[in-house]
Amino acid sequence: xxxxxxxxxxxxxxxxxxxxxxxxxxxxxxxxxxxxxxxxxxxxxxxxxxxxxxxxxxxxxxxxxxxxxxxxxxxxxxxxxxxxxxxxxxxxxxxxxxxxxxxxxxxxxxxxxxxxxxxxxxxxxxxxxxxxxxxxxxxxxxxxxxxxxxxxxxxxxxxxxxxxxxxxxxxxxxxxxxxxxxxxxxxxxxxxxxxxxxxxxxxxxxxxxxxxxxxxxxxxxxxxxxxxxxxxxxxxxxxxxxxxxxxxxxxxxxxxxxxxxxxxxxxxxxxxxxxxxxxxxxxxxxxxxxxxxxxxxxxxxxxxxxxxxxxxxxxxxxxxxxxxxxxxxxxxxxxxxxxxxxxxxxx
Amino acid sequence: xxxxxxxxxxxxxxxxxxxxxxxxxxxxxxxxxxxxxxxxxxxxxxxxxxxxxxxxxxxxxxxxxxxxxxxxxxxxxxxxxxxxxxxxxxxxxxxxxxxxxxxxxxxxxxxxxxxxxxxxxxxxxxxxxxxxxxxxxxxxxxxxxxxxxxxxxxxxxxxxxxxxxxxxxxxxxxxxxxxxxxxxxxxxxxxxxxxxxxxxxxxxxxxxxxxxxxxxxxxxxxxxxxxxxxxxxxxxxxxxxxxxxxxxxxxxxxxxxxxxxxxxxxxxxxxxxxxxxxxxxxxxxxxxxxxxxxxxxxxxxxxxxxxxxxxxxxxxxxxxxxxxxxxxxxxxxxxxxxxxxxxxxxxxxxxxxxxxxxxxxxxxx
Amino acid sequence: xxxxxxxxxxxxxxxxxxxxxxxxxxxxxxxxxxxxxxxxxxxxxxxxxxxxxxxxxxxxxxxxxxxxxxxxxxxxxxxxxxxxxxxxxxxxxxxxxxxxxxxxxxxxxxxxxxxxx
Numbered sequence: 001x002x003x004x005x006x007x008x009x010x011x012x013x014x015x016x017x018x019x020x021x022x023x024x025x026x027x028x029x030x031x032x033x034x035x036x037x038x039x040x041x042x043x044x045x046x047x048x049x050x051x052x053x054x055x056x057x058x059x060x061x062x063x064x065x066x067x068x069x070x071x072x073x074x075x076x077x078x079x080x081x082x083x084x085x086x087x088x089x090x091x092x093x094x095x096x097x098x099x100x101x102x103x104x105x106x107x108x109x110x111x112x113x114x115x116x117x118x119x120x121x122x123x124x125x126x127x128x129x130x131x132x133x134x135x136x137x138x139x140x141x142x143x144x145x146x147x148x149x150x151x152x153x154x155x156x157x158x159x160x161x162x163x164x165x166x167x168x169x170x171x172x173x174x175x176x177x178x179x180x181x182x183x184x185x186x187x188x189x190x191x192x193x194x195x196x197x198x199x200x201x202x203x204x205x206x207x208x209x210x211x212x213x214x215x216x217x218x219x220x221x222x223x224x225x226x227x228x229x230x231x232x233x234x235x236x237x238x239x240x241x242x243x244x245x246x247x248x249x250x251x252x253x254x255x256x257x258x259x260x261x262x263x264x265x266x267x268x269x270x271x272x273x274x275x276x277x278x279x280x281x282x283x284x285x286x287x288x289x290x291x292x293x294x295x296x297x298x299x300x301x302x303x304x305x306x307x308x309x310x311x312x313x314x315x316x317x318x319x320x321x322x323x324x325x326x327x328x329x330x331x332x333x334x335x336x337x338x339x340x341x342x343x344x345x346x347x
Numbered sequence: 348x349x350x351x352x353x354x355x356x357x358x359x360x361x362x363x364x365x366x367x368x369x370x371x372x373x374x375x376x377x378x379x380x381x382x383x384x385x386x387x388x389x390x391x392x393x394x395x396x397x398x399x400x401x402x403x404x405x406x407x408x409x410x411x412x413x414x415x416x417x418x419x420x421x422x423x424x425x426x427x428x429x430x431x432x433x434x435x436x437x438x439x440x441x442x443x444x445x446x447x448x449x450x451x452x453x454x455x456x457x458x459x460x461x462x463x464x465x466x467x468x469x470x471x472x473x474x475x476x477x478x479x480x481x482x483x484x485x486x487x488x489x490x491x492x493x494x495x496x497x498x499x500x501x502x503x504x505x506x507x508x509x510x511x512x513x514x515x516x517x518x519x520x521x522x523x524x525x526x527x528x529x530x531x532x533x534x535x536x537x538x539x540x541x542x543x544x545x546x547x548x549x550x551x552x553x554x555x556x557x558x559x560x561x562x563x564x565x566x567x568x569x570x571x572x573x574x575x576x577x578x579x580x581x582x583x584x585x586x587x588x589x590x591x592x593x594x595x596x597x598x599x600x601x602x603x604x605x606x607x608x609x610x611x612x613x614x615x616x617x618x619x620x621x622x623x624x625x626x627x628x629x630x631x632x633x634x635x636x637x638x639x640x641x642x643x644x645x646x647x648x649x650x651x652x653x654x655x656x657x658x659x660x661x662x663x664x665x666x667x668x669x670x671x672x673x674x675x676x677x678x679x680x681x682x683x684x685x686x687x688x689x690x691x692x693x694x695x696x697x698x699x700x701x702x703x704x705x706x707x708x709x710x711x712x
Numbered sequence: 713x714x715x716x717x718x719x720x721x722x723x724x725x726x727x728x729x730x731x732x733x734x735x736x737x738x739x740x741x742x743x744x745x746x747x748x749x750x751x752x753x754x755x756x757x758x759x760x761x762x763x764x765x766x767x768x769x770x771x772x773x774x775x776x777x778x779x780x781x782x783x784x785x786x787x788x789x790x791x792x793x794x795x796x797x798x799x800x801x802x803x804x805x806x807x808x809x810x811x812x813x814x815x816x817x818x819x820x821x822x823x824x825x826x827x828x829x
Contacts, residue, residue, distance in 0.1 A: 051621055161561035162568070166776075188560075195579040196558040198524045201587060204625050205525070208582050208618040209559070211610075212575040216558040219568045225776035243613055247606030247649065247660075248574075254650045255571040257805050258679075258793035259410060262567050265773035269805070286614045291663065298656065314621065410793050417790035418764045681791050686758040 006340035007084040009185075009238050009281045009308035010075055012116055014039070014090045014108065015067035023107040023114070031100070040091035044156070044187025046203055054314035065312040069119035075311045076122050078319075082337065083346050085124045085151060085308075086116060087185055087238060093131050093156050094189030101130035105140055117149050124344065126152035126183055129171070132160060132190070138170035145178030151344045152181045152236065156188030157213045164217075164224030176230045181344060183236040184217055186210050211286075214240035215248055218274070222252065225265040227273050234343055235278045241286040242305060246298035249274060275301035279343045281308045282323070282335060283315040289326040302331060306340040365698060366445030367684050368705035370644045371548070371601050371673035372438065372486075374449045374479055377425025385470035385477075390463055399467075401457035404521065404552025407566035411679045419677035427677035431483060438676045439485055442684040445702065446711050449479055449488040450517055450548050450601060456494040457519065457551055464493035468503050472513070480512045487709065489517035489546050497533040504534065508541035514709040515544045515599060519551025520576045527580075527587030539595045544642070544708060547580060548601040549573050570680070573647075577603035578611050581641065585615060588628040590636045597708065599642040602675055606649040609664045612637055638666055642708055644673035645700060646682040654689035661696065671708065672701045718824040724748065731763060734828065739815065741826070742767060742798060744785055749798040750815040750826050755789045762812060765790040770797075770804060 014020060017039045021029055031037065045052045057065045065071055076084045090108045095101040108128040117123050127144060129137035137153075144150050153175045161167060163184075175182050193199045194206045196216070214237050227233055252270035260266065266273075282305050287295050299305075307323055309315070316322045323336060340346070376382055383391050411417050415427035419437060423430065438444060453471055458464035468491045475488045490507045492500040500516075507513045516538045524530060526547065538545050556562045557576075563569055577600050590596060615633035619626055643666075651657055661667060672688065675681050688697050705711070716734055724730065724743045731753055732739050738753035740763020753763040765788045769781040786795040786804060795804040801814030816827040 049622075050624075157560070159560045162558065162563055163560070165561070165564060190561065192556050192559065192561060194559050195525065196556065196576055197521060197526070197579040197583065198528075198553055198555065200525050200579075200583055201528060202622075202625050204618050204622040205579075205582050205586050207622065208586070208611075208614050209579050211614060212578045213559045215575050216560045216563070216568075216572055219572050220560070220563055223563070223565045223568045225773075229776060241610075241614065243610035244607060246651075247604075247610065250606060250649055250651045250656075251574065251604065252571055253652075254647070255567060257803075258789075259567045259570065260795065260805055261771055261788070261793065262408075262410070262565055263773075263776075264771045264779065265776045284617070286610065286617055288613060291613075294659065294663065298651075411790075416760075417766060418761055679791055679793065681758075683758040683760070683791075 004337035004341070005079050005081040005307060006337040006346065007076060007079060007081045007309050008236070008306040008340040008344070009087050009283065009310045010072045010084045011066045011311060011313065012072070012086040012088045012112060013064050013066045014088065014111070015064040020104065020107040020111055023110040024103060028100070028103045040094045040189070042094045042189045043091055044089045045207070049203060051207060051314050053312045057312040069116050069123070072123070072311065073120045075309055076120070079309065081122065083122045083124055085126060085344065086112060087126050087154055087183070088112060088128050089185060089187055090128055091156070091187070091189055092128060098130065098133045098136065101132060102136045102140065105130045106143070109140065109144055113144065113147060113150070124149050124151045124346070126154040128154060131155055131171070134168050134170045138174035141171070141174035141178050141180070145174070145180070150180060152183045154183050154185055157184045157186055157210065157217055158188030158190055158192070158194060160190040160192065162217055162220030164220030164222070164226050166224065169229070172226055172230050172233065176232060181234040181236055183238050184214060184240070186239040211240050211244050215244065218278070219252070222266065222270050222273055223263050225263065227277050228265050228267065233277055236281065236306070236343070237278065238281045239284070239310070240280060241284045242280045242299065243287040243295055245280070245300070246295065249300050271300040275304070278304070279306050279339060280304055281306055281310070283308050283310040283313070285315070285324065289324055292324060292326040293328060296327065296331060303334060303339045303342070305335045306343060307336045365702060366443050367672065367701045368711065369438070369444050369447040369674050369676070370671040370705050371646060372434070372447045372449050372676050373428045373678060374451050374475070375426050375428045375453065376474070377429040382470055382474055385473045387466060390466045393463060399454060400459045401454055402459070402552035402554040405557045405562060405569050407569055409566050414679055415677045416679050416681055431479065434676065435483070438674065439483070444485060446705070447486050448514060448709070449475060449486055450546065451475065451491060452548065452550055453491065455491045458493070461493055461496040461499060465496065465499040465503065468493050469506070472503070472507055476510070476512070487512055487514045489513070489515045490543070491517055492534070494518045494531065494534060495523055497530060500534045501537040504537040504541060504543070508543070513543070515546040518545060518547050520547050520549050520580055520603070521551035521553045521557065523553050525580060525583035527583030527585070527589050532589070532592065535589060535593045535596055539593045544597040544599050546599040546601050547577070549576065549603055573603050574607040578607060581611065581637070582615060585633045585636060586626055586629060590640050591628060591630055597640050597642060599644070599671070599708070601644045601673065602646055603643065604647055604649055605643040605645065605670060606660055608637070608643065609660065638669070642669045642671055642704070644671045645687065646673040646675045647680045648682050648687040654691045657689060658691050661692065667696055667699055668704055668707070670700050671705045713827050713829060715825045715827055718826055721819050721822050721824055724824055729763065729767070734826070739763070739826070741817065741824070744798065748817040748819065748824065750817045751787065751796065751798065751801050752813040754812070755791065755794060756810055756812055757789065757792060757794055760789050760791040762787065762789050762796065767798065770795065
């Protein structure tokens with residue numbers, strides 16, 4: 001069966017700050033050179049963590065997988081994908097100098113636009129933003145808003161304040177003006193502990209704890225009425241998984257019934273808002289195959305999930321597991337491409 | 348026809364029903380001075396001058412005053428939960444509560460002055476004995492401890508361990524470090540040695556934002572987000588190998604609901620398999636350990652769009668022996684014993700949740 | 713349907729609420745600025761004594777950060793805060809699916825009457 005596939009998360013890795021230098025202004029080129037700046041001090045995951053790059057994708061020649069457009073072209077070919085949405089996790093949010101963060105974010109975006117997009121017409125870009133400075137982040141969205149293949153503003157899921165906080169309104173306003181989606185991705189280095197209960201000993205705790213942060217962000221965006229302010233807002237959760245969503249939605253609807261008065265601008269049940277505005281990348285599939293049917297049944301909408309490989313992250317071992325047969329048709333066919341095509345307004 | 352005053356006197360639906368164990372009741376004092384007789388002079392004076400210093404955590408106007416049911420204020424004055432008479436009337440007698448477990452949320456463990464916190468905890472436990480356990484044989488209590496200082500916490504656990512009316516050690520869910528961390532291990536050892544579960548109740552403040560994305564603006568977020576705190580703490584306990592190190596330890600997660608646990612177990616099992624090198628000390632799949640050692644109170648009960656979904660969830664969770672009914676009296680998110688568990692769950696399962704599981708865990712004869 | 717006499721109107725002054733027992737049903741009777749309402753004193757959620765909850769104007773918001781006190785009066789359940797309109801007993805968030813019985817109340821010749829089966 002020929003499926004129309006959209007890969008809604010493929011990574012574009014900045015292997016070295018040298019790749020960004022050509023896209024920096026002379027001032028920042030000089031700073032990089034004079035200070036010996038090698039890039040953000042923290043990343044979403046420890047570089048050697050097995051979750052970063054599936055063992056079978058690791059290159060023996062030392063080249064970082066997904067650091068060149070050709071690596072992702074091969075992935076899209078393998079899956080017969082019509083489009084691949086590039087997600088770069090370069091951690092500008094971990095750079096405290098606001099001007100440096102903005103300069104590096106612009107450099108990443110120019111690198112994506114000028115070296116990646118021309119290499120493969122199927123690529124679409126997500127913007128990296130200096131999110132610690134919401135006005136600067138909005139300006140960066142405005143700068144590239146006209147580009148037809150920029151489809152998303154990408155925010156790290158861990159932030160200094162939850163994204164519904166009114167300080168971030170300029171970012172959502174800019175995304176709204178630009179007509180692009182807002183995507184949340186794993187990681188983030190705002191300076192707060194990576195969990196609400198402190199600094200965990202193990203990376204495994206951070207990794208296992210990511211869904212909880214997505215939950216926190218969804219709660220905030222709903223509670224603060226961001227979906228009421230921006231009726232066209234499209235929010236993508238990239239890397240959250242979805243097994244937790246049914247219980248979460250039950251809880252939010254229950255809470256809203258009693259606590260509406262505190263947030264009276266929330267005029268409808270959170271489940272309805274999520275069904276309309278939120279889409280979730282398929283990986284990681286944290287749901288055992290035997291449970292997939294039940295979980296899909298309980299999601300607040302049929303068209304919630306969007307296929308992705310999340311290449312080169314370690315999300316599945318065999319290709320057959322990327323879009324499991326346990327997902328019933330016709331939902332499975334829609335997950336393969338139609339949901340992302342609609343969501344990202346692809347041809 | 349009778350015309351009556353404002354207090355509700357409608358007859359309780361007191362049909363012939365099995366007795367219930369309530370795994371979470373919040374006793375408090377009518378006003379702070381009520382604790383003074385139990386506090387040494389030094390701390391009484393300090394308290395009068397400086398009050399209680401602790402991390403501010405998340406402060407919100409909550410749904411109701413004192414976060415309580417608006418009908419739970421004692422007519423004679425004092426805070427909801429401070430009147431044993433009203434607790435009997437509105438809870439123990441009304442719903443045939445056979446045993447009720449007191450979890451006083453009085454912040455002893457959060458006090459920044461640790462020596463004061465230890466004295467405060469001891470006073471609270473003395474107060475519980477004198478004013479709750481002695482007069483009311485249906486009540487049991489949790490040991491309040493200064494959990495941020497292991498030796499002081501151990502001392503208080505050992506002080507109470509001989510009194511079997513204390514049935515668990517009480518911690519708050521937000522602590523200075525994730526609860527699996529080594530600083531808390533001596534406390535787990537003492538609890539294990541005493542045969543007492545560790546109860547972790549929603550609340551507390553750790554000195555940093557209450558989420559990994561900063562401080563939420565609204566109580567709605569804080570309350571609806573309770574599960575995320577328990578997810579993180581349970582992950583810490585499991586991945587730090589606490590259950591391997593303390594093979595007799597059981598943990599009760601109180602006031603976090605439970606539907607979030609099934610997808611978390613899937614996530615933890617998967618993470619454990621992928622990151623085995625880092626977690627070499629975790630010898631079993633997390634879901635296996637959780638199904639043996641972790642208990643949860645049912646409140647605030649999950650309310651899916653169809654009650655059948657709750658039954659199906661419980662089938663898939665396969666933890667029927669580890670869910671403990673709780674009312675959370677007198678708080679506003681109170682679960683009524685006769686309404687919270689839908690009939691579709693069936694009599695046998697309801698009986699386990701309402702009574703048998705708690706009797707087994709807390710060893711009520 | 714029958715008319716039940718509850719007593720003289722001056723026993724139900726503005727600002728008052730009273731719980732009455734009628735035919736085994738507990739009913740809350742309210743006088744809000746001269747308007748009389750009667751609701752079943754049992755929340756459909758978990759059976760709380762609904763009529764003991766706070767009564768206030770409904771709060772709505774045209775946008776986040778703006779709070780408007782409407783003319784609609786609601787009672788909030790004393791337990792979980794569900795809001796019910798005094799006029800017809802419908803819940804605010806689910807008017808079709810969640811409601812409490814509201815009884816017509818009127819004053820005739822200085823006496824308060826409630827209409828119920």
